Amino acid sequence: MERYILSRVLQGIFAIWxxxxxxFLAVRVTGDAAALMIPQDADPSEAAFIxxxxxxxxPLHIQYWVFLGNAVRGDFGRSYRWHDPAxxxxxxxxxxxxxxxxxxxxxSILIALPIGVMSAVRPGGWFDTFGxxxxxxxxxxxxxxxxILAILxxxxxxxxxPTSGRGGLQNLVLPAFTLGWASxxxxxxxxxSAMLDVMDSDFIKMARIKGVPERWVxxxxxxxxxxxxxxxxxxxxxxxxxxxxxxVETIFAWPGVGRTIVEALNNRDYAVVQAGTFxxxxxxxxxxxxxxxxxxxxxxxxxxx
Amino acid sequence: xxxxxxxIRDLRTYLYTRRGVVKAVDGISFDIHEGEIVGLVxxxxxxxxxxxxxxxxxxxxxxxxxxxxxxxxxxxxxLTLPESRLQEIRxxxxxxxxxxPLTALNPVYSIGNQVAEPFQFHPKEDGRGATIRxxxxxxxxxxxxxxxxxxxxxFPHQFSGGMRxxxxxxxxxxxxPRLLIADEPTTALDVTIQAQFLRLLKQLQQEFNLAVLYxxxxxxxxxxxxxxxxxxxxxxIVETGDVTRIYKQPxxxxxxxxxxxxxxxxxxxxxxxxxxxxxxxFLDLPQGCPFWPRCPQAQDVCKVEEPPVAAVxxxxxxxxxxxxxxxxTQPVSSAV
Ligand SMILES: Nc1ncnc2c1ncn2[C@@H]1O[C@H](COP(=O)(O)OP(=O)(O)O)[C@@H](O)[C@H]1O
Ligand SMILES: [Mg+2]
Numbered sequence: 001m002e003r004y005i006l007s008r009v010l011q012g013i014f015a016i017w018x019x020x021x022x023x024f025l026a027v028r029v030t031g032d033a034a035a036l037m038i039p040q041d042a043d044p045s046e047a048a049f050i051x052x053x054x055x056x057x058x059p060l061h062i063q064y065w066v067f068l069g070n071a072v073r074g075d076f077g078r079s080y081r082w083h084d085p086a087x088x089x090x091x092x093x094x095x096x097x098x099x100x101x102x103x104x105x106x107x108s109i110l111i112a113l114p115i116g117v118m119s120a121v122r123p124g125g126w127f128d129t130f131g132x133x134x135x136x137x138x139x140x141x142x143x144x145x146x147x148i149l150a151i152l153x154x155x156x157x158x159x160x161x162p163t164s165g166r167g168g169l170q171n172l173v174l175p176a177f178t179l180g181w182a183s184x185x186x187x188x189x190x191x192x193s194a195m196l197d198v199m200d201s202d203f204i205k206m207a208r209i210k211g212v213p214e215r216w217v218x219x220x221x222x223x224x225x226x227x228x229x230x231x232x233x234x235x236x237x238x239x240x241x242x243x244x245x246x247x248v249e250t251i252f253a254w255p256g257v258g259r260t261i262v263e264a265l266n267n268r269d270y271a272v273v274q275a276g277t278f279x280x281x282x283x284x285x286x287x288x289x290x291x292x293x294x295x296x297x298x299x300x301x302x303x304x305x
Numbered sequence: 306x307x308x309x310x311x312x313i314r315d316l317r318t319y320l321y322t323r324r325g326v327v328k329a330v331d332g333i334s335f336d337i338h339e340g341e342i343v344g345l346v347x348x349x350x351x352x353x354x355x356x357x358x359x360x361x362x363x364x365x366x367x368x369x370x371x372x373x374x375x376x377x378x379x380x381x382x383x384l385t386l387p388e389s390r391l392q393e394i395r396x397x398x399x400x401x402x403x404x405x406p407l408t409a410l411n412p413v414y415s416i417g418n419q420v421a422e423p424f425q426f427h428p429k430e431d432g433r434g435a436t437i438r439x440x441x442x443x444x445x446x447x448x449x450x451x452x453x454x455x456x457x458x459x460f461p462h463q464f465s466g467g468m469r470x471x472x473x474x475x476x477x478x479x480x481x482p483r484l485l486i487a488d489e490p491t492t493a494l495d496v497t498i499q500a501q502f503l504r505l506l507k508q509l510q511q512e513f514n515l516a517v518l519y520x521x522x523x524x525x526x527x528x529x530x531x532x533x534x535x536x537x538x539x540x541x542i543v544e545t546g547d548v549t550r551i552y553k554q555p556x557x558x559x560x561x562x563x564x565x566x567x568x569x570x571x572x573x574x575x576x577x578x579x580x581x582x583x584x585x586x587f588l589d590l591p592q593g594c595p596f597w598p599r600c601p602q603a604q605d606v607c608k609v610e611e612p613p614v615a616a617v618x619x620x621x622x623x624x625x626x627x628x629x630x631x632x633x634t635q636p637v638s639s640a641v
Pocket of ligand 2: 354488
């Protein structure tokens, strides 16, 4: 068990390192940061000074070496814009992103599980038809469009929820639904097919032979087995929640890591882009480790060695 | 003779498949008495499992439907009961052991949890006020699970096939049912484990005075275990009778064929006899007697008209135009 966790942590670190390398290069080959930081009519010597100040005059491999050495110590440099350590800028926004992504995941699960289960219990029935339409809509409507539509209907027309910002539960509803939308559809279909598989098994027949009420057969015996593939997909979708947060946070002006990365990209605020992507990778790797351990909780046959 | 525990009359269970209607159980009638072990035999695909699932009314959905007949059990016709009453009967009055112990237990719950369910859902005073946990341990000990107190929290995959089948037996006998259906319970087990399991089943049957419907295609087991035999072919009963008569003087050519395929003590290591031809295709049954294409005694009439049912031996029946009635004590009477 410990060995398993250790090896997974090492794999995670390797993945995070890979991401950081890609971002480091991508940021540097797409433009000159120093040129953006100084007025257009500034003296060339000023640009040279800025480059020197931030080490941008060094060869790429030296820059990377310095970057890596600092990153290991948690130093991603200072934000040009916020005049704060980049990691602090990002860390301040992690709770907002986590709140949004976790809420989106919960919304997804709370909608998808019941609809998926009820669809499987009566294939072709009322719930099943509703679930199919719902899944089709979910998979064919892009997140940004769902977000704008949600604002138009629920904020502008009905005035139920605010259009943007972070505050109470009121502010959370629309962004969480928007972010969870696409995954909810996929999860509904997956739950349905997993349940259909399980409902056919001998142990379900056995539970019925015991005289266990059908409710109990479905929600106890079948659902826990169907949850095994569902949890796998949740692990994958966590990446979509984090990735989607970039779009959703921008639409709803949600002060999270995703929106901060977008702003930093527009400002060529390297340090923040790097710290932000680093943070997102960590959130992703950690969540996947949690999912792996969750398997063991659900399925006693899983062994970690 | 006393009233039978269960009386099945003209039971018909059809499966509506994409390729057509499978008459998996097609008008069968038989009784099981209190404390009696009845063997239900036939090649695979003859409708044995569908018969047992029909008794519990758990035929596969949405394809399966019981389209006719009656099943009288303890004064009620099971086919007319509402689902809530059936749930009370299942597991408490009638229980069943499935063929494959590897798939019959839920992999994600401990066996203690699964053995506890019959007690949970059929709360019955046993006069001692024993807790469910104690009763679970007790019944596991009864079926011979070593160290039952500690093993209750283990999961199915931590048990061998034979042990898992014992757990299933524990679940089946836990609430002291009157009728136990065992659907080829030893097919998936090793030979030595099979013998042990049969011994256990026999002990339990005597201890609780259970009526047992024992489904198998192994006539060797039937000889050791059963009082009476019901032989099925293509959804119909072709012969019934007590075990000694069926072994000594099988009346139906199909039963005779089955008998010749049983290895007997002292037999030379020759190739076992096999009934010629393919098992019947439910979607394309021949006219007349469904067995005639494989029957060594088939005559013209067999190919056109369904055979009548004749009495044979003591309370036996045979469905054939030309049965071997050497053992018959009654004249032919046609019915059904
Ligand atoms: N779920 C099902 N759907 C359609 N046909 C089935 C199903 N289960 C069994 N059958 C068919 O019903 C017939 C009887 O099956 P079964 O009762 O399982 O036979 P046995 O137990 O004697 O081997 C077989 O022809 C089989 O193919
Ligand atoms: Mg069968």
